[in-house]
Amino acid sequence: MTVQPIVVSELVKEYSGRGKKITALKGISFSVNEGEIVGVLGPNGAGKTTLCLILSGLLEPTKGTAYIMGEDIRKLRRKACEKYVALYLAEYTQWSLNPRIPALKYLVMVGAIDCIKGDLKRKAETALKKVGLWEWRNEWPSRFSTGMKRKLLLAAMLMYDFPILILDEPTVHLDPASCVEVWKAIKAIASEGRTVLLTTQNMEEAEYLCDRIIFLHKGSIIASGSPEYFKTLVSRYEKISLKVRPLKPEFKKTLERLDGVLRVRAEDTTLILEAQKNTVKPATLIDLASQFNVKILSMSYERPSLSEVFRILLKGDRKWD
Ligand SMILES: Nc1ncnc2c1ncn2[C@@H]1O[C@H](COP(=O)(O)OP(=O)(O)OP(=O)(O)O)[C@@H](O)[C@H]1O
Ligand SMILES: [Mg+2]
Numbered sequence: 001m002t003v004q005p006i007v008v009s010e011l012v013k014e015y016s017g018r019g020k021k022i023t024a025l026k027g028i029s030f031s032v033n034e035g036e037i038v039g040v041l042g043p044n045g046a047g048k049t050t051l052c053l054i055l056s057g058l059l060e061p062t063k064g065t066a067y068i069m070g071e072d073i074r075k076l077r078r079k080a081c082e083k084y085v086a087l088y089l090a091e092y093t094q095w096s097l098n099p100r101i102p103a104l105k106y107l108v109m110v111g112a113i114d115c116i117k118g119d120l121k122r123k124a125e126t127a128l129k130k131v132g133l134w135e136w137r138n139e140w141p142s143r144f145s146t147g148m149k150r151k152l153l154l155a156a157m158l159m160y161d162f163p164i165l166i167l168d169e170p171t172v173h174l175d176p177a178s179c180v181e182v183w184k185a186i187k188a189i190a191s192e193g194r195t196v197l198l199t200t201q202n203m204e205e206a207e208y209l210c211d212r213i214i215f216l217h218k219g220s221i222i223a224s225g226s227p228e229y230f231k232t233l234v235s236r237y238e239k240i241s242l243k244v245r246p247l248k249p250e251f252k253k254t255l256e257r258l259d260g261v262l263r264v265r266a267e268d269t270t271l272i273l274e275a276q277k278n279t280v281k282p283a284t285l286i287d288l289a290s291q292f293n294v295k296i297l298s299m300s301y302e303r304p305s306l307s308e309v310f311r312i313l314l315k316g317d318r319k320w321d
Contacts (some may be wrong), residue, residue: 003070006032010064026219029301033219039210048199104137167198203306
């Protein structure tokens with residue numbers, strides 16, 4: 001029987017400091033199969049980076065544990081990054097990448113320092129091509145833009161032959177074309193049978209890349225499933241933007257009470273209604289506006305983003321606070 005590369009078991013992480021205790025992970029459990037790409041999606045502060053650090057052995061769990069290639073991370077600790085895990089942390093790109101040597105040489109040097117086996121020059125060349133930095137191979141990384149530095153760091157990671165890749169927000173600050181290059185590189189890695197756990201706040205990225213998505217919110221898993229499952233979830237709701245003049249609080253209150261409306265928020269002179277799909281008809285809004293002597297300047301119906309849907313689902317559910 002093959003071992004599951006990542007098994008997370010009732011993992012809890014508490015941070016303490018300045019007399020305050022923050023529970024960043026509240027007893028989460030899940031596992032990742034060989035060759036699978038799993039995306040951990042969640043807003044700021046959800047616990048994504050904390051999870052990546054624990055799974056790489058750089059941070060100790062408070063309770064519970066995780067198994068990396070069958071080994072308990074509490075015993076494995078930093079050896080996880082020497083034996084099994086290539087870790088990419090977008091947050092650290094800026095400070096670590098200012099070498100004044102050509103990018104290709106830099107990667108070969110990194111490989112040598114980290115005792116990566118095999119033909120380092122060939123590996124560095126392949127990695128640079130995979131992230132779309134080939135034409136920059138003779139330039140100094142100190143002159144790279146933030147996005148290019150991120151791609152170089154990702155290229156360095158691709159040189160390791162480890163079975164697991166943990167990527168914390170791999171495409172944040174990359175332009176759309178670079179995102180697609182990086183996504184392709186990640187897909188190629190998984191197709192080699194390697195396992196990828198990545199974090200993101202970008203639903204499009206998760207949909208494109210992931211076999212499975214885990215939604216983390218305030219340290220708890222609130223939903224998990226295939227990208228199709230999440231697409232269906234999103235399709236049950238709609239976002240209606242109403243540009244109005246004037247913006248009357250009593251009109252907003254009445255909209256909040258309409259059947260199917262879950263939330264109404266005001267942005268300047270626009271009211272944004274989050275509602276169950278097909279429950280709020282344009283005619284109803286026009287009638288109501290005229291009753292309140294409010295002019296509708298524009299009206300549009302859109303698909304909400306996944307994070308908006310989660311905000312809707314979490315609204316009023318104190319369980320997650
Ligand atoms: N070193 C630390 N000391 C104290 N609290 C911390 C520390 N690191 C993280 N936290 C807290 O733990 C929680 C989770 O943080 P974490 O960085 O894991 O979230 P995240 O999902 O990666 O967020 P982001 O999307 O902003 O990167 C937050 O409330 C954060 O304030
Ligand atoms: Mg983070």
